[in-house]
Amino acid sequence: MRQIDHLIAGGTPASTGRTHKIWNPSTGEVQAEVVLGNSDTLDAAVAKAKEVQPAWAATNPQKRARVMFEFKRLVEKNKQELAELLSSEHGKVVDDAHGDVQRGLEVIEFACGIPQALKGEYSQGAGPGIDVYSMRQPLGIGAGITPFNFPAMIPMWMFGMAIAAGNAFILKPSERDPSVPIRLAELFLEAGAPEGLLQVVHGDKEMVDAILDHPDIPAISFVGSSDIAQYIYERGAANAKRVQAFGGAKNHGIVMPDADLDQVVNDLAGAAFGSAGERCMALPVVVPVGEDTADRLREKLIPAINALRIGVSNDPDAHYGPVVTPEHKARVEGWIDTAEKEGAEVVIDGRGFSLQGHEKGFFVGPTLLDRVTTDMESYKEEIFGPVLQIVRAKDFEDAVRLPSEHQYGNGVAIFTRNGHAAREFANRVNVGMVGINVPIPVPVSYHSFGGWKRSGFGDTDQYGMEGLKFWTKAKKITQRWPDGSADLGNAFIIPTMG
Numbered sequence: 001m002r003q004i005d006h007l008i009a010g011g012t013p014a015s016t017g018r019t020h021k022i023w024n025p026s027t028g029e030v031q032a033e034v035v036l037g038n039s040d041t042l043d044a045a046v047a048k049a050k051e052v053q054p055a056w057a058a059t060n061p062q063k064r065a066r067v068m069f070e071f072k073r074l075v076e077k078n079k080q081e082l083a084e085l086l087s088s089e090h091g092k093v094v095d096d097a098h099g100d101v102q103r104g105l106e107v108i109e110f111a112c113g114i115p116q117a118l119k120g121e122y123s124q125g126a127g128p129g130i131d132v133y134s135m136r137q138p139l140g141i142g143a144g145i146t147p148f149n150f151p152a153m154i155p156m157w158m159f160g161m162a163i164a165a166g167n168a169f170i171l172k173p174s175e176r177d178p179s180v181p182i183r184l185a186e187l188f189l190e191a192g193a194p195e196g197l198l199q200v201v202h203g204d205k206e207m208v209d210a211i212l213d214h215p216d217i218p219a220i221s222f223v224g225s226s227d228i229a230q231y232i233y234e235r236g237a238a239n240a241k242r243v244q245a246f247g248g249a250k251n252h253g254i255v256m257p258d259a260d261l262d263q264v265v266n267d268l269a270g271a272a273f274g275s276a277g278e279r280c281m282a283l284p285v286v287v288p289v290g291e292d293t294a295d296r297l298r299e300k301l302i303p304a305i306n307a308l309r310i311g312v313s314n315d316p317d318a319h320y321g322p323v324v325t326p327e328h329k330a331r332v333e334g335w336i337d338t339a340e341k342e343g344a345e346v347v348i349d350g351r352g353f354s355l356q357g358h359e360k361g362f363f364v365g366p367t368l369l370d371r372v373t374t375d376m377e378s379y380k381e382e383i384f385g386p387v388l389q390i391v392r393a394k395d396f397e398d399a400v401r402l403p404s405e406h407q408y409g410n411g412v413a414i415f416t417r418n419g420h421a422a423r424e425f426a427n428r429v430n431v432g433m434v435g436i437n438v439p440i441p442v443p444v445s446y447h448s449f450g451g452w453k454r455s456g457f458g459d460t461d462q463y464g465m466e467g468l469k470f471w472t473k474a475k476k477i478t479q480r481w482p483d484g485s486a487d488l489g490n491a492f493i494i495p496t497m498g
């Protein structure tokens, strides 16, 4: 059986003997296993990172940028291989896996501009003979703990910015699809990065706890489910670390009566069912405003959903593939059971779906639930599968209130032709990322990504200038070069600039 090992400079310490199986979700077979590390594994990686980080931080930013440029070239060159590998472990279709790599690469492109981003600020003559300048310095060693659903993009969000800023980085990817993170780290080495600058350790809670408690890791970025995000945030902060922790989501798509419904249906099909709904920026809840809009939308949604093609992840014609594990398939189907018991109308039922020739694969058919209400558990919680819920809103006020009052606040979208309604909605809704006629509003790499409420713990977003801020600390220097002629004044009062 293929074994996936850590990537630690100078070799890996003795194995713990614990492993985790890696499925091929399309066939339902175990295709590999990944070793699970512990605090000794982490110590080895930290020791190496400590050795190389000071010289990397002292390397001028143009040279650091050159490594990022070369890494970008190598990822582009190997994109097909990365996408296929990703697809075989995750289950998302290969075209979608390309998108996963591409959205991460865009952050690497932003990180290539690190000399410009790190220029700092300077105020000449802030007082008599006094200049003030500020600079951002790396923290040392950063760690990233990432989820299964974007095994290329999310690691690149984190290590791209952290390393360009002068840090070493230790990545703990999801144990469910760890091969692409390892390939990315290999390509980073090939791009000319010193050994030890980017290392990958595998593991589960034991490894995560070791990271949270390690005295030489001052900053941790996490993306995953909300309960774990909160745990990471609290334990990391209790250890006086800088922590950003992004959690789950339940994004709503508001459909105003004037929306172009054909466009909405097309957008919803991709945003609710693409990647089998395993995206934190998926749109699993649609909120038509008014009964008439709801009925018209439902009528158009049914044939569109029935036309979706589910296939193995390397089927070029499939709209979406299997979910990631058998446990996850059971979980998603369990939520459909719950919704039905709670009184939701199961309009299209994806339970018990079986793909001919791949009966052991972890496929869930597309599911449409109508008349979902806000008191239902299946509405309150994240399902993370190919399930679209219709929650009917009375009016615009109701449509603003629903996503605003939900425990999650990652993304939201409004579909309308009315600029005033869209503007009003974007201003008032209590959610971190808003799309106006854009179903999946993941901000481009030079803006930043981050949800609110239980979708994001901590105060700094991912990537863009917010990412740079997270991975650096600001130093403020006030300088004076006296020539001996100045009146020294009273040194016992707090200095003012006159």
Ligand code: NAD
Binding pocket: 145, 146, 147, 148, 149, 150, 172, 173, 174, 175, 203, 204, 205, 208, 209, 223, 224, 225, 226, 228, 229, 246, 247, 248, 249, 279, 280, 382, 384, 410, 451, 455
């Ligand atoms: P997960 O929370 O199960 O795992 C995330 C990471 O935490 C993994 O590396 C895992 O090994 C680790 N982990 C798991 N259990 C742990 C424990 N008990 N203690 C410590 N660490 C633990 O998440 P997942 O299933 O891999 O990913 C899906 C979730 O991630 C969804 O909730 C999704 O919404 C969320 N997500 C959020 C964003 C965002 O930006 N907000 C982006 C992508 C995914």
